[in-house]
Amino acid sequence: MRTTGSLQALFITLVAGCGPVVDAESSGDGGAMDDGPEGMTGTTGDETTEGPSVTTSPGPDSGPGPDSGPDSGPGCDEIPQGSETFSVPLSVIVAWVDEDGAVTSCADACTAAGLTETWDYLDCYVSHPDWPFPGGGGSESSGGESSGTGDTDGSTTGDATAGDATTGDPEDPVVDLTCDWSQICGRGHAGLRSDGRNQAVDPVGRWAAKAAHAEAASVPAFVHLGRELMAHGAPAALCARAERAARDEIAHAHLMTRLAVRHGAAVPTPVVEPLPVRDLEAIAVENAIEGCVGETWAALEATHQAAHAEHAQLRATMRRIAIDETRHAELARAVDAWCRTQLDDAALARVDAARARAVERLREQVGAHPIDVARATGVPHGDAARRLFDGLAASLWA
Template sequence: MTAARLRAVFTAAVAAGLACNSTPRPPTSGTPTPGDGKGLPPGTPAFSAPVCTHEQLLLGLDTAHTNARFEHVILRETTLRPTDTGPKPQQSQSLATAGLACQTADNKQACAYKLASAVTTTSLFPAPDPNLARYLVLQHDANVKTVATRAQLLTLLGAIDTPGEARLLAATLGIQPLCAEDSVRAIDGGFQVIGKRPQSTCINQFEGVLIDVVRGQTSVSSTVDLTDPTQGCMASGRRPEGFAGPRRQPGDPLVAWLGQMQELEAASVPAFERLARELEGHGAPESLVARARAAADDEVRHAAAFAGLRARHGAPPCEPAALPDLDAVRLLERLAVENAVEGCVRETYGALVARYQAEVADDPALRRLFAAIAEDETRHAELAWDVHTWLEGQLDAAARARVATARASSVRELRAAVVADATDPELARRSGLPTGPVAELLFDRCAAALWAA
């Protein structure tokens, strides 16, 4: 299971779900606009435009007047393993691509091998984890090269004379450029890019940033605090072995649901911590162990996010649920079964649902929250599938068959729950939870693409 395939499945499923849902997407609200007392610089557009996707950043190269020709470009991410002699590359994935690979190469097989082997430990774009490197890989004819430093990027781009080039340079500062038409504007000697920069440990809290790109030099000309105390941080997670499930909550359906989500997120912290310990104990690649630990840290913030949203609605703090002892390191097959059920099925579907909620939730704070968390939840699903791939290589055929049987049983059980779901319509509207035909469509799209085998 590649990350690109997983993301493509999610994109197609959400699009189908939106087409099935006749309810239009609610308008974005609560975002500061010029002159509203939030202190935005005069003349600056509101920071409500969407952040550029990886694909949109690469498309900026299509119109660039570059100093080197290329027919294919990859935005690649490589997981690094720290060693005494410096970081070593582990596994790599393509975050986005543009153009067609190896179309003009005489030896296409050799070209494809060069593309796959073009790896570096230097990061052109700041990544969310210090053990990740993000950079560009360019191919033309039989020539393949990486662009992993600012100097190399400037050599490639030459004069910065297009908005796409200005956005790329801004992204090297750790800025998330916005992609509305007026989010890049011409200034004397260059461009000004409108973007956001994450701040604090809460990934959906930002400062707005104006970046001047003049003659290849970038500088932050102005910043605006966009912190919104009504927003939480993150959401969703996997259930640990022995967890009885979230307790029923009284009161307003939305507040009760927030309480259940808080409990699920808190329970997923020890689940990921145990996953990291067991992977390490069984000799798994260090990159998987590090990603599991990072996911546990994410889930701490998830629980805090839902606690904060409950408090916003006037709900009192809820006592954490008792969790089972998870210190024991289990046999590989038992770990593989749990990962297949909780990660490859339930967590994967949960990541898809988060993406859908980001589009349709009526509550503005929740819509913004899920828009911020969708990427993170997708990375958790990617981790589950990567762990599944590694575990498959450690098990014999009989054990692999038992894991597949457990996964198939989980798919049937989850679909039955989706079909029988009786979520309160008002809660579904406010939270964006898919119900009825839309929920079945999302699930079936995911099942056909990911779990059919």
């Protein structure tokens, strides 16, 4: 893993390269992040709004946990995913199909076609013997949320004539829209037994509730990290930084819960199984995946939101969170550096391989937030997200 200067400076530079920040005056309520690092202050850890509690599961008898192997990452059992094909008149989705036959918004097209699953990552494509119209060719048109070939197997819903592309109005032919979806686990750890999925109707509320769940779940993660570091003889200052991070996450959970409630969403209660002190390699692997990759990307996302969220109140909230999350990313790098003084070369190779796999998983997931969520919350979307990822990867993970 590369060394670099201030992560905060790096994040602000990368975000600035993605376009101008929100004009505070035009939004009517001020507060855009245009002052640089000195204009940002973190949370104090003493927020009073009630956030989600954490449920402790009974332990080993509760069944297998979400750590299903080196390629899945802590906190993720099997990523919920699926594929549905909808046979619909072209008029149902034509608003999101460009002149070349490409779907410009999988979120809108799949929703219009009948997709009801909640999702974080979505890809889609259209199939028809004469697609794209006009011109024949019989090709499949890949969708606009992210790249991928998809899978045409899956359930089919819609018109009674679905599946027969030759029936119906010749001016409004029936086409097959295949929507491939998956749900991304939030920041996790080996003891986490829940993933934050919720059924909120409002997309911003659904996003905020999942974020609040992730923040609340991070509290016991950092508490346990501090205890494990202490048990392995890590410097006291490193253990203290983990304890401070836990306090930060309490405040973040309060802030995100407040936003979720305003948008009519209920925050799922994190379920965490107590863990023993693990061996140092297991700690280092989890830190590489969740801290050096996951937490670092989350910090960059928060920095982007602090500049681009639609409303000043959310921009101010994300400024506070971005400072703390950046400090947590720095903590992950410090933990990684200390572990490297304790582990042998074979163990370090396994840590590096786990981090590399996490980077590749993240590469496949970035930028797939629904466009309405991206506009409202400022989360990076589409090409902007991919540019941020590429800049981060080149700076830290190359």
